Amino acid sequence: xxxxxxxxxxxxxxxxxxxxxxxxxxxxxxxxxxxxxxxxxxxxxxxxxxxxxxxxxxxxxxxxxxxxxxxxxxxxxxxxxxxxxxxxxxxxxxxxxxxxxxxxxxxxxxxxxxxxxxxxxxxxxxxxxxxxxxxxxxxxxxxxxxxxxxxxxxxxxxxxxxxxxxxxxxxxxxxxxxxxxxxxxxxxxxxxxxxxxxxxxxxxxxxxxxxxxxxxxxxxxxxxxxxxxxxxxxxxxxxxxxxxxxxxxxxxxxxxxxxxxxxxxxxxxxxxxxxxxxxxxxxx
Amino acid sequence: xxxxxxxxxxxxxxxxxxxxxxxxxxxxxxxxxxxxxxxxxxxxxxxxxxxxxxxxxxxxxxxxxxxxxxxxxxxxxxxxxxxxxxxxxxxxxxxxxxxxxxxxxxxxxxxxxxxxxxxxxxxxxxxxxxxxxxxxxxxxxxxxxxxxxxxxxxxxxxxxxxxxxxxxxxxxxxxxxxxxxxxxxxxxxxxxxxxxxxxxxxxxxxxxxxxxxxxxxxxxxxxxxxxxxxxxxxxxxxxxxxxxxxxxxxxxxxxxxxxxxxxxxxxxxxxxxxxxxxxxxxxxxxxxxxxxxxxxxxxxxxxxxxxxxxxxxxxxxxxxxxxxxxxxxxxxxxxxxxxxxxxxxxxxxxxxxxxxxxxxxxxxxxxxxxxxxxxxxxxxxxxxxxxxxxxx
Numbered sequence: 249x250x251x252x253x254x255x256x257x258x259x260x261x262x263x264x265x266x267x268x269x270x271x272x273x274x275x276x277x278x279x280x281x282x283x284x285x286x287x288x289x290x291x292x293x294x295x296x297x298x299x300x301x302x303x304x305x306x307x308x309x310x311x312x313x314x315x316x317x318x319x320x321x322x323x324x325x326x327x328x329x330x331x332x333x334x335x336x337x338x339x340x341x342x343x344x345x346x347x348x349x350x351x352x353x354x355x356x357x358x359x360x361x362x363x364x365x366x367x368x369x370x371x372x373x374x375x376x377x378x379x380x381x382x383x384x385x386x387x388x389x390x391x392x393x394x395x396x397x398x399x400x401x402x403x404x405x406x407x408x409x410x411x412x413x414x415x416x417x418x419x420x421x422x423x424x425x426x427x428x429x430x431x432x433x434x435x436x437x438x439x440x441x442x443x444x445x446x447x448x449x450x451x452x453x454x455x456x457x458x459x460x461x462x463x464x465x466x467x468x469x470x471x472x473x474x475x476x477x478x479x480x481x482x483x484x485x486x487x488x489x490x491x492x493x494x495x496x497x498x499x500x501x502x503x504x505x506x507x508x509x510x511x512x513x514x515x516x517x518x519x520x521x522x523x524x525x526x527x528x529x530x531x532x
Numbered sequence: 533x534x535x536x537x538x539x540x541x542x543x544x545x546x547x548x549x550x551x552x553x554x555x556x557x558x559x560x561x562x563x564x565x566x567x568x569x570x571x572x573x574x575x576x577x578x579x580x581x582x583x584x585x586x587x588x589x590x591x592x593x594x595x596x597x598x599x600x601x602x603x604x605x606x607x608x609x610x611x612x613x614x615x616x617x618x619x620x621x622x623x624x625x626x627x628x629x630x631x632x633x634x635x636x637x638x639x640x641x642x643x644x645x646x647x648x649x650x651x652x653x654x655x656x657x658x659x660x661x662x663x664x665x666x667x668x669x670x671x672x673x674x675x676x677x678x679x680x681x682x683x684x685x686x687x688x689x690x691x692x693x694x695x696x697x698x699x700x701x702x703x704x705x706x707x708x709x710x711x712x713x714x715x716x717x718x719x720x721x722x723x724x725x726x727x728x729x730x731x732x733x734x735x736x737x738x739x740x741x742x743x744x745x746x747x748x749x750x751x752x753x754x755x756x757x758x759x760x761x762x763x764x765x766x767x768x769x770x771x772x773x774x775x776x777x778x779x780x781x782x783x784x785x786x787x788x789x790x791x792x793x794x795x796x797x798x799x800x801x802x803x804x805x806x807x808x809x810x811x812x813x814x815x816x817x818x819x820x821x822x823x824x825x826x827x828x829x830x831x832x833x834x835x836x837x838x839x840x841x842x843x844x845x846x847x848x849x850x851x852x853x854x855x856x857x858x859x860x861x862x863x864x865x866x867x868x869x870x871x872x873x874x875x876x877x878x879x880x881x882x883x884x885x886x887x888x889x890x891x892x893x894x895x896x897x898x899x900x901x902x903x904x905x906x907x908x909x910x911x912x913x914x915x916x917x918x919x920x921x922x923x924x
Contacts (some may be wrong), residue, residue, distance in 0.1 A: 255819035262729055265721035269793070270738065272786060273745050276756050330540035338537055350913060351545040357840075357909035358902065359847025361874040362551065365881070365898045369554045373886065390547055397544070423533055444747075451749020454849040454874070458881055480751040480850075487755050488854055497759075504752050511747045519740060 277508065284505030287498045293506075296466055301486050302495040306503055311468055312381075312476030313450055313510075316460060319385025319472070320392060320449045325442060327389075328396030335397075336404040337426060356394035361454040363391045368458040382472040384460025391455055392445040399441020403434040436525040440518045447514030451507055453480040479507050551902065559896035562679065562695070565889040567672045569691050572617075573659055574669040575644050575652045581608050584670040587678045590692035593651060601649060610649035617654045633658065641666050653691045674889065679896065685860040685871075687880065687890040695893040697900065699862040703870035706863055707777050707852065708845035711784035715841060718785070719792030720827075720834060726793070727800040728822055746790035754854030757783040762855055769867060775857030777870035783851045788841035795840060799833020800826055836915040843908035847901065849874035873901050 291305055298304035331348075339345040367387030377383040407430055415425040431438075453461075461481035469476050483503040486496045567587035568574055574590065576582055580601065585593070592598045594614055601608040620629075620640060629636050637660040644652050645665025660666050674695060682696020722742075726735055761782055766774030803826045811821040827834070857869025858879060877894050884891040 251817045251820065255817045258819045258822075259729055262721050262725040265718055266725040266730070266738065269718065269722050269745075269789060270741060272789075273741055276748065276753075276786075279756065279760060280752065327540050327543050330537050331543055334537035334541035338534060339541065348541050348545065351548055353913065354906060354909045355544045355548055357843055357847075357905050357912075358548075358551070359849065359874055359905055361847065361849040361877050362555070362898055362902050362905075365877065365895060366551045366554055368881075369558060369895075370550065393544060393547070447747060451747075451751065453749070453751045454878055457878055480749055483755055484751050484850060484854070487758055500755060504755050507749055507752055511744070511749065515740065515744055515747055 280501065280504045280508055284501040284508075287502030288505060292502055297464065297499070300492070300496075301464070301499060302492060303499075306477075306479065306482060306499070306506065308465055308468055309477040309479045309482040309503070310506070312461075313479045315381045315469060315472075315476055316384050316388055316456065316478060317446050317449050319381055320388035321442065321446060323386050323389025324393050324396045324445060328393050329400050329438060331393075332397050332400035332404060333426060336401050337422070337430070352394045352397050355390075356398075359454075360391060360452055361457075363387050364455040364458050366390075367455060372459055377473060379458070379460055379462070379475045380473045381460060381469060381476055384456045384476070384478075385472075387455045387459045388449045388452060391452065392448055395445045395448065396441055399444065400434070400438050403437030403441065404430060406437065407433050436521055440521045440525075443514055443518045443521070447511055447518075450510045450514070451480050453478075453484055456481060479503060479510075483507065555895055555899045555902055558892060559899045560892075561887075562674055562889055562892035562896050563676065564673060565892060567674050567678065567692050568653075569693070570888070571656050572653060572691060573656050573671070574691065575640075575650075575654060575659070576667050576669060577644055577648045577650055578665050578667040579648050580610075580667065581606065582669065583667075584672050586672065587674060587692045587694065588682065588684075588696075591684070591686070591689055591694055594653070594689075594691060613647050613650045615643065615647075615650050615652040617652075617658075637661065638663075679893070683862060685876070687884075687893060693889060695889070695896075697897065699860050700871060700873050700876055700897065701900070702862050703777065703856075703860075704846055704872040704874075706866060707780045707784060707856065707870060707872055708842055710778070710781040710866055711788060711845045712838060712842050714781060714785035715788045715792055716838060719789050719837065719841070720796055722789075722793050723796035723800060723834075724822060724827075727797045728818070728826070742790050742793055745786075750787065750848060751850045751854075753783055753787055754851035757851060757855040771867055773857060773869060775855055775869055777856055777863055777866040777868065780852045780856035780870070780872070781866065783855055784845040784848055787848060787851060788845050791844055792837045792841045795837035796830065796834045799830035799837070802833070803829045832915050832918050836912045839908055839912040839915060843905055843912070846872075846908070847874060847905055849878050853878050873897050877901075 293305055293310065294307050295305035296308050297306065335345050335348055339348075364387065367383060371377050371383035371386050372379060375383070411429055411433065412425055415429045420428065456478055460476060461478045462475040463485055465475065465477050483500060486503065487493075487500045567590065574585065582601065582604065585604065589598065589604050593604070593612055596614065598604060599612055601610045601612055620636065620643070623643065624639055629639060636658045640652065640654055640658060641660030641663035644650055644660065645663065659668060679695050679697055681698065682694060683698045684694040684696045685699055686694040726738060730738065757779060761779050762774035764774070765771065765776060765779045765782075769778075807825055807829060808821055811825045812818070816824065852872050853875035856871065856875065858871045858875060859869035860871045860876070863870045877897055880890070881894050884894065
């Protein structure tokens with residue numbers, strides 16, 4: 249009997265813990281949504297900050313973050329996909345592949361602030377790009393590269409070998425097989441990974457502190473060599489270093505909500521895509 | 533085309549290599565730079581037996597914490613007179629210093645040679661050269677022990693900035709380890725729930741929610757911590773400030789939870805069915821099976837989760853920067869402001885000039901962080917490999 253009581257106590261504790269974590273999530277999300285929703289309106293999303301960040305909107309920061317998201321995709325997507333194709337389709341299962349996998353893993357473990365330092369020395373100073381969209385995009389692109397590689401690899405692995413052998417049997421070369429058979433089939437999953445990577449980019453602050461982000465810019469960027477405002481950095485500065493923190497609070501709530509909305513959207517998009525893909529494979 | 537693929541395959545390796553090279557190139561320059569502020573020298577009276585001073589001694593002298601030469605120079609029993617360059621304008625008028633200050637070195641020479649206990653901090657270009665009674669202290673470079681064993685981080689101190697890394701390392705470790713202490717029982721509990729107790733529908737609901745928790749940007753966690761947790765901690769523990777190491781630990785614990793949960797859950801679900809069923813067949817309850825069979829079996833997976841969690845916590849920048857108060861002192865308890873390595877880099881790098889010793893010191897901090905996280909990655913790799921071998 250004792251055993252049973254122990255078991256039910258333990259299981260109730262676990263259920264409570266599960267509930268606690270979910271509660272935590274809803275607390276954080278709810279807090280920001282509750283406080284931020286009243287700030288969000290058309291004007292907030294489409295005008296620049298004014299009166300020392302206490303009024304106006306966050307339009308330049310949204311544009312800046314979009315630029316950085318697009319830029320980092322341009323950097324990470326081709327390299328990441330090609331790298332995954334190499335390890336999965338070409339390299340076999342030797343020592344080199346193991347080494348590359350370990351290195352990719354290690355790269356994903358490096359803290360984002362280190363990427364910031366690295367981006368600052370290489371792209372900002374050595375390349376002479378200065379604080380700019382392009383320097384920030386490269387830094388962020390390298391940051392999410394391991395994520396793109398890993399998800400692409402998984403997408404490629406999920407394709408049964410029969411498709412490859414079938415293609416070869418029809419006389420296609422390896423490159424043709426990859427281009428015509430494997431990539432189109434893996435594409436939705438690759439896209440999912442890419443979307444997740446973009447979501448990560450949208451929230452990263454430390455890497456762009458010294459490579460791209462500006463405290464305040466009244467103008468929108470006109471070239472990739474311009475500095476930009478960015479949402480996460482904007483949230484950081486207006487919540488920690490303003491002359492009138494109380495007055496900038498609503499702006500901060502609004503910015504946090506926009507950031508959260510991007511994350512929610514990205515997750516939703518990714519899971520919808522995944523589900524769609526699973527269905528498609530089943531019907532095939 | 534094939535060449536292009538293999539080239540891309542090498543990119544991650546090359547990036548790690550480049551990061552190492554760039555970080556260490558900038559960081560190691562610190563040990564080549566002078567302990568005294570650039571462009572300045574320290575002079576003493578030539579009767580003084582001191583030839584050079586350690587960085588920390590200089591700082592203490594100029595803070596009036598050491599007041600007699602006997603404490604730094606053996607048996608030279610003289611009160612220390614601290615002389616800063618600006619004071620020359622109190623003693624002499626502009627006229628006396630001559631046009632373009634060309635008489636300045638001479639006057640400085642007079643001042644220094646007339647006081648046996650003086651230490652003067654003056655610009656290099658006004659140094660009295662070949663004046664009797666004046667001795668220029670030999671320039672010391674910042675040493676390894678100044679950096680690694682120094683207990684003060686005051687990069688803006690003049691004349692000798694202090695780059696003691698101990699308070700930052702202890703701050704980082706305290707905050708991260710305590711965060712894991714909070715997150716571990718929670719995380720394992722939730723992992724057990726997800727892998728053993730929850731029904732399929734519940735799992736399908738919870739997994740994406742936990743993924744969502746991992747997706748929230750760190751700056752949003754920092755903002756949440758700043759507005760909700762900081763006042764809460766202050767009130768609950770009745771502190772003068774709520775920005776403490778503990779607050780940082782709590783935020784980091786929340787952030788590390790998704791990693792710990794998902795890795796630990798994977799490890800538990802990998803327990804072979806035969807093992808579970810054998811245990812149940814012997815009359816053990818489900819709970820006994822969990823803590824006598826499944827958790828021990830998953831132990832290395834769980835430790836990989838812990839190591840990864842620590843890695844994430846140690847490197848986390850923004851959230852910690854926003855809630856820990858950033859006081860660069862070695863913390864006595866968790867309930868006072870602390871400062872971590874990544875937060876220091878983020879807060880200070882923007883204000884330093886490229887190539888200055890402060891800049892180099894921050895890069896060296898980056899190197900330390902890099903080495904720590906690489907070690908952690910490799911450890912996690914080794915642990916999960918062990919788990920894999922066991923699975924076969």
